[in-house]
Amino acid sequence: MTAQLDRRAFMRLGMAGIGGLGGLGTATSFGLQLAAAGSAAGQSATDYKALVCLFFYGGNDANNMVLPTDADSWGRYFAARNQGTDPIALMPAGTAATAVGQVNAVTGRTSALGKPEHWGGVLPIDPKTPQLIPANTSASNRTFGLHPLMTGCKDLFDQGRLAVLANVGTLIQPTTKAQYQARSVPLPANLSSHNDQQSTWQAGATEGARVGWGGRMGDMLMGMNGQNTIFTAITTSGTAVFLSGQNVVQYPLSTNTSPAIASTARSPRRSSGPRPPRRRCATSSAIR
Incomplete structure (x- = not known):
């Protein structure tokens, strides 16, 4: 395809309703694949809602x-x-x-x-x-x-459309520097490991975790989508442990492949390390 669609543009279209994606045009493989989204359960639902989560692998000051x-x-x-x-x-x-x-x-x-x-x-x-x-x-x-x-x-x-959730992290309890150095309180596993903390954010466990928070939620919600469970968990940047469930299958969207959209046969079964810098906005994972 020759048209370019970045993640922000995709999200803007998605917020208008998943059915609107069919209007991207059927002349491209991307448009043809997105047109299939018209069968999503949200197409006819009067109270359709989607939870859009972003996970940043890089550090934040x-x-x-x-x-x-x-x-x-x-x-x-x-x-x-x-x-x-x-x-x-x-x-x-x-x-x-x-x-x-x-x-x-x-x-x-x-x-x-x-x-x-x-x-x-x-x-x-x-x-x-x-x-x-x-x-x-x-x-x-x-x-x-x-x-x-x-x-x-x-x-x-x-406008009242954004909230800040502060003092959230992987610590088990509030911990001072002295307590950390003395190891006098319970601490998360591998607290100094960037990869392990990325995995803990996504799955509650260190690197090697098989199921993430988003996947667990998808397992519980997929029954509400009737026969269209392929749209329960959609990712715009590859696959990650966050959306890996016991039953739900991640549906990855990408403009970097042909066809532009592909359904994976199964979810990843372990967390991966950091993505390259240009891919720092990972699969539908969480911000606050």
Whole structure:
């Protein structure tokens, strides 16, 4: 096929209803294959819903993604991150972006492309749920902001269409650095292994896991799709343990093969290692 359809475009089409995919055109193998989606149970359902999950194999600096911005918290954050020859501290909310080559009023450093001074201040958000004030701080209330490049996420948050689920991870219980070093509390298996933690996120077990959370959910929900169980679990980036169930079969979509869509005979039975960087948005796996 000559037309290009990236994942974002596919998701936009999918949100309009799986039946809409048939309109991509029958002149291409991709269009022919997608037209078959018209038989999905969601085509006639009046309350059809799809859960779209994204799993990022790469690391994420969450401390520069969603930030507490009250004076006490911000002071601690900025002191910790505004250090060294190449600091990564973001600018306070309300700070204007500093043009390249100009001196930033907050840090006194010259702004450059890809540097916090050039991005401007963090984007304030107003949570609808009151947030607890941490112990041993002087804060009287809690305020928050997003990374200055997360303008799209801020728009969704302000519309009530995005929520932040914080302090979620593979730890068994809240753990301090001292407790970790002393091994005085239960810890996840292979906590320092990137591959094992990727697998734990997807399946609750280390590398070699055979069934993932999405696959387990698919096993329970596939009966609601009648005879069209092939559409219970759809992946847009290969296969992964997340969608591997006891019975459900992943249905992979791709524009990199001919035909563009292929149904696997069975789900993968073990988790795999990291994907290449260009494939970092993996199979319908989870964000928050």
